[in-house]
Amino acid sequence: MWEYTDKVQQHFLNPRNVGEIDKPSGTGDVGSLACGDALKLTLKINNDDIITEAKFKTFGCASAIASSSVLTEMVIGKSVEEAGKITNQDIANALGGLPKEKMHCSVMGREALEAAIADYRGLVLPMAEGQVVCECFGVTDLEIIRAIKESSLRSVEEITNFTKAGGGCGKCEDKLREILQNTVSSKSEAPVLKIKPKRMTSLQKIKKIEEVLEREIRPGLRKDGGDIELIDVDGDFVIVSLRGACKSCHKSQTTIKEYVEKKLRELVLESLIVEEEN
Amino acid sequence: MTTANEKVVYMDNNATTRVAPEVVEAMMPYLTDSYGNPSSMHTFGGQVGDAVRTARQKVAALLGAEPEEITFTSCGTESDSTAILSALRTYPEKRHVITTRVEHPAVKSLCENLETVTGHKYKITRLKVDSDGMLDMSEYEEALADDTAIVSVMWANNETGVIFPVEEMARMARQRGILFHTDAVQAVGKLDINLKELDIDFLSLSGHKLHAPKGVGVLYIKRGTVFVPFLTGGHQESGRRGGTENVASIVALGRACELAGEKMAEENGRVKKLRDRLEEGLLARVPKSMLNGHKTSRLPNTANISFEYVEGEAILLHMNQHKICASSGSACTSGSLEPSHVLRAMGVPFTAAHGSIRFSLSVYNTEEEVDFVVDKMPAIIESLRKMSPFWKG
Numbered sequence: 001m002w003e004y005t006d007k008v009q010q011h012f013l014n015p016r017n018v019g020e021i022d023k024p025s026g027t028g029d030v031g032s033l034a035c036g037d038a039l040k041l042t043l044k045i046n047n048d049d050i051i052t053e054a055k056f057k058t059f060g061c062a063s064a065i066a067s068s069s070v071l072t073e074m075v076i077g078k079s080v081e082e083a084g085k086i087t088n089q090d091i092a093n094a095l096g097g098l099p100k101e102k103m104h105c106s107v108m109g110r111e112a113l114e115a116a117i118a119d120y121r122g123l124v125l126p127m128a129e130g131q132v133v134c135e136c137f138g139v140t141d142l143e144i145i146r147a148i149k150e151s152s153l154r155s156v157e158e159i160t161n162f163t164k165a166g167g168g169c170g171k172c173e174d175k176l177r178e179i180l181q182n183t184v185s186s187k188s189e190a191p192v193l194k195i196k197p198k199r200m201t202s203l204q205k206i207k208k209i210e211e212v213l214e215r216e217i218r219p220g221l222r223k224d225g226g227d228i229e230l231i232d233v234d235g236d237f238v239i240v241s242l243r244g245a246c247k248s249c250h251k252s253q254t255t256i257k258e259y260v261e262k263k264l265r266e267l268v269l270e271s272l273i274v275e276e277e278n
Numbered sequence: 279m280t281t282a283n284e285k286v287v288y289m290d291n292n293a294t295t296r297v298a299p300e301v302v303e304a305m306m307p308y309l310t311d312s313y314g315n316p317s318s319m320h321t322f323g324g325q326v327g328d329a330v331r332t333a334r335q336k337v338a339a340l341l342g343a344e345p346e347e348i349t350f351t352s353c354g355t356e357s358d359s360t361a362i363l364s365a366l367r368t369y370p371e372k373r374h375v376i377t378t379r380v381e382h383p384a385v386k387s388l389c390e391n392l393e394t395v396t397g398h399k400y401k402i403t404r405l406k407v408d409s410d411g412m413l414d415m416s417e418y419e420e421a422l423a424d425d426t427a428i429v430s431v432m433w434a435n436n437e438t439g440v441i442f443p444v445e446e447m448a449r450m451a452r453q454r455g456i457l458f459h460t461d462a463v464q465a466v467g468k469l470d471i472n473l474k475e476l477d478i479d480f481l482s483l484s485g486h487k488l489h490a491p492k493g494v495g496v497l498y499i500k501r502g503t504v505f506v507p508f509l510t511g512g513h514q515e516s517g518r519r520g521g522t523e524n525v526a527s528i529v530a531l532g533r534a535c536e537l538a539g540e541k542m543a544e545e546n547g548r549v550k551k552l553r554d555r556l557e558e559g560l561l562a563r564v565p566k567s568m569l570n571g572h573k574t575s576r577l578p579n580t581a582n583i584s585f586e587y588v589e590g591e592a593i594l595l596h597m598n599q600h601k602i603c604a605s606s607g608s609a610c611t612s613g614s615l616e617p618s619h620v621l622r623a624m625g626v627p628f629t630a631a632h633g634s635i636r637f638s639l640s641v642y643n644t645e646e647e648v649d650f651v652v653d654k655m656p657a658i659i660e661s662l663r664k665m666s667p668f669w670k671g
Contacts, residue, residue: 061591167615
C-alpha cells in the first residue's frame with residue numbers, strides 16, 4: 001500500500017474543480033490511456049492575464065487525481081506568468097509530499113499546466129520536439145534532461161519515478177544512464193529549456209528577430225560568403241531566405257535548423273520554428 | 279491502520295488468507311511449552327519431531343501423496359526455485375525450460391534470471407495464452423524438446439483463477455522423459471488433487487494461501503525423482519532442505535491441510551455460489567465491465583473484473599473507505615509502471631487492464647458481504663468515471 005499524506009487522501013476523496021470549462025482560454029491534454037494516467041486541464045483567463053477558473057479531468061491513480069485537484073487550487077487567482085513558475089515539486093509540496101514512485105504524477109500536473117498556458121499563448125511546447133528515448137511511455141530526451149536538472153535526479157530509478165521513462169520494457173536503461181551522465185557533467189550550463197514566460201506582440205517579435213539576425217547570425221554567415229534575409233514572421237513561423245554562398249550550400253538545412261533556429265529560440269522565443277522560403 | 283476489524287470485508291484471499299482459529303490453536307503449544315528441537319535425542323525434542331511427522335502426513339493426505347514425498351520449505355517461492363534449479367542441476371546438459379507467460383513472479387523472475395544472469399545459457403519458452411487465459415496445447419506439444427530440462431506451469435492463475443490442464447501436460451512431459459513442476463499455490467485446497475495418479479514430479483504450495491501462517495511452504499517431490507537440494511546444511515527434511523524446522527508453522531500447515539480437505543466441498547459449493555453472485559451482480563450493475571479469464575475453467579473463489587476507463591488503484595482506495603479489501607492488476611498497484619503481465623498476455627485492452635479488480639473469496643465470506651460489495655461498487659466506479667477524460671458515458 002502506498003503511504004499517502006492526509007492531504008493527498010483529501011484531494012483524492014473530495015477532488016476540487018472536477019470537470020471541463022466550456023470554451024476555455026487554454027487547454028492542456030497530457031498522458032494517455034495506455035500509459036495509465038492522463039490529465040485534461042482547462043483554464044479560463046481574463047483580460048488581465050489572471051486565471052479565474054481551472055478544471056480538470058483525470059484518469060489515474062489517487063496521486064494523479066490529487067495532484068490535478070491541488071493544481072487547480074494553486075493556479076486559480078494567479079496571473080499566467082506566476083502560474084507558469086509552478087514546478088512539479090511545488091505541486092508535491094502542496095500535497096505534503098508524494099511517494100517517490102509517484103512523483104511522475106506531479107510532473108504530469110506541471111506538464112498539463114504548461115501545455116494549457118502554451119495553448120493560451122498560441123505557442124508550441126519545445127519538449128515534444130526531442131527524441132523519444134522511452135518508447136513504452138513516449139518520453140523524449142528533452143523531458144528527461146529537464147527532469148534531471150530541475151529535480152536533481154541522480155539515478156535511473158529516480159528518472160523513472162519522475163518521468164516514467166524506463167518503467168516499461170526497460171530497454172532504454174543504458175540510454176537513460178548515458179543521458180544522466182551527460183546531463184550531470186554539464187550541469188553548469190544554464191537551463192535553456194524553460195519557456196520564456198514573456199508574451200510578445202508580433203511587432204516586438206519581428207523587431208527582436210531582426211535584431212538577433214543582424215547582431216548574432218549575419219556576421220557568422222558573412223564570414224563564409226553568405227547572408228540571410230528575413231522574409232516573413234507568421235505566428236511562430238520565421239521564414240528566411242539564405243543568400244550568397246549559403247544558398248547553394250548542401251548544408252543549408254542544417255544551418256537553418258542548427259544555427260539560425262537555435263539562436264532565435266535561445267534569444268527570442270523558445271517556440272520559434274525557422275523555415276526556408278521555397 | 280485498523281487491526282482485526284470485524285467490519286473488514288476481506289476479498290483478497292489469493293493474496294493471503296486469514297489464519298483459521300483452529301490452526302492458531304494447533305500451533306500455539308509449539309510457540310510456548312513445546313519448544314524443543316525435533317532433531318534432538320531427548321524425549322522433549324522428540325515429541326516435537328512427532329508433531330512434524332503428523333503434520334507431514336496431513337499435508338500428504340490432502341495431496342494424495344506419501345509423507346516422504348513432502349518437504350517443508352519457507353514459502354512457495356523457495357519451493358519453486360528449489361524444484362526448477364534441482365532439475366537443471368540434475369540434467370546440466372539440458373538447457374531448455376518451458377513455462378507460460380502468466381506465471382507468478384516466483385517462477386517468472388527465476389526464468390528471466392536463468393536467461394540474463396547466465397548469459398543466455400538457458401533458453402526459455404513461454405507459452406502464450408488466448409483471450410480467456412487458456413493455453414494452446416499444440417504449441418506446448420511442439421515446444422517439448424530433447425533439450426528440455428523441466429516444464430514449470432502453474433496449476434491455477436493467481437490473478438484470474440484460470441486453471442491449466444496440468445494433469446495432461448505432465449503426462450505429455452513424462453512421455454518425453456521431461457520433468458514437470460507445477461506451482462499449485464492457488465489450487466491446493468480448492469481443487470481435488472491426487473498426486474499418486476499423476477505424472478507431476480514437483481509441486482509447490484504455500485501455507486498462507488490456505489489459512490496457515492506466512493513463512494511456511496511445501497515442495498512435493500515424487501518418489502524416485504532425482505533431487506538436488508537448494509538449501510544445504512543439516513540433515514533436516516531427510517537432507518533435502520537444511521535448516522531447523524519452522525515447527526509451529528509446520529504444525530499449523532498440517533492442521534490447515536486437514537481443514538482444507540474438510541472444506542473442499544464448501545469451497546466448490548457455497549463459496550463458488552457467493553463468487554457467482556458477486557460477479558453477476560457487478561457485471562449487471564456496472565456498465566462497461568467485463569470478466570477477465572475463462573468463465574468455467576476457473577477457481578471457485580476468484581473473479582477478476584475490469585471496469586473500463588478508470589484506474590485500479592483509485593478504485594481500491596475508494597473500496598478501502600468501505601473497508602473492502604481486494605487487489606488490482608493496474609500499473610500503479612503492480613509495483614511497476616505497466617499493468618499486470620497476465621492481463622497483457624491475454625490481450626486485455628489497456629482501457630480495461632488498468633481498471634481490473636480481483637475479488638478472491640474464502641469460506642469466511644458471507645452473502646451479506648457480497649451484497650454489500652455489489653451495493654457499493656457502482657457508485658465508486660461512477661464517481662471515478664465522471665472524473666475520467668476518456669469516459670463518454
